[in-house]
Amino acid sequence: MKGRTAITVLILAMAALIGTVVAANETPVVPQEFSGTVTINGNPAPAGTVIEAFIDGTSYGKLATESTGVYGGVEIDDDRLVVKGGGDVIGKTITFTVNGNKAAKTAVFSPGELGNIDLSVQAGGGTTPGGSTGSGSSGSGGRDPSSPREVFPDVRTPASPDVGTTPLTTTSTGTVDRDAAVVSSDRIATLSVPEGTTARTSEGTPLTSISIRPASPAEVPAATGETGFVAAGYTYICEPASATFNPAITLTFAIPPEVWAKEDISTLTVKWYNPKTGAWEDLETTVDREKKTVSARVSHFSTFALFVEARAPASGDVTPTTTATPAPDGEETPAIPWTIMGIVIIGAGIVVGGYLWKKKQN
Structure with missing residues (x-):
């Protein structure tokens, strides 16, 4: 009876450990990235303009532009506005600010997507997601009316397009x-x-x-x-x-x-x-x-x-093969992590060893 109890405890411990490993290997929420044009008072925003993304008043991403009138890009090495959120904010609205001024356009947080949003603001106006405004008393979190107002360079609208x-x-x-x-x-x-x-x-x-x-x-x-x-x-x-x-x-x-x-x-x-x-x-x-x-x-x-x-493959070309097994919905079935496989093998060895030991005792 004692041998059977020990084996049961080992099996339960192994199951708990496997569950812990699986939880630790859960796929994290990937960020969402944005690019597009950016204008201030109808003019292309200068390089160095700060664009920030908010969800429920909390900042989830910030970017300083490198070129006049645009931010981000579509190339793999382009520095896009990256919004990093967890599973608790998926589907929530993203608001944007340009140098602290709230843009009219918004987006929905959808992890893994590349969004293209053209942002336009009026300098010194609008309410930021945190509740402050571009003007007003310093006691309310806004700019002191007596302090110098930030003035952006007068950038001419470029020739078409x-x-x-x-x-x-x-x-x-x-x-x-x-x-x-x-x-x-x-x-x-x-x-x-x-x-x-x-x-x-x-x-x-x-x-x-x-x-x-x-x-x-x-x-x-x-x-x-x-x-x-x-x-x-x-x-x-x-x-x-x-x-x-x-x-x-x-x-x-x-x-x-x-x-x-x-x-x-x-x-x-x-x-x-x-x-x-x-x-x-x-x-x-x-x-x-x-x-x-x-x-x-x-x-x-x-x-x-x-x-x-389409070009026909050359005679020396080799068609790559894959060992992944298609899942019913058409997606590839991920390989079992080696950590879990090792735990299962060790656990199986313990169970078999315990069974043989008990049989010898009898």
């Missing part, structure tokens, strides 16, 4: 009466709208602004049904969705020289994603070898991407 979003000046019928252009935050994709274009929303009303931004990995539709072509890594979302243009406007991709040298440029093509058919469809594409650009005519807004012809 604007970054991220640009307004359109249109007539009552939607005819654009001034050339306009907007470039994505990574400076790759540019939309050009010439004077005389009829620009309307999906409801047929005059279009007042347009925007373009890099799509996050989660926003890139799968290339279902594509044969012979693969995505070249440049995908952009143009908004407002389903806006129309007559005649068509121009979407231009400025390809970095190092990428241009690697790709077979004669096979580059621009496609748009058709949500009704769930497929990527070709656009008439123009390649400018001298300027290293790829352009297409766009008559309506959607998600656009650059594709390149």
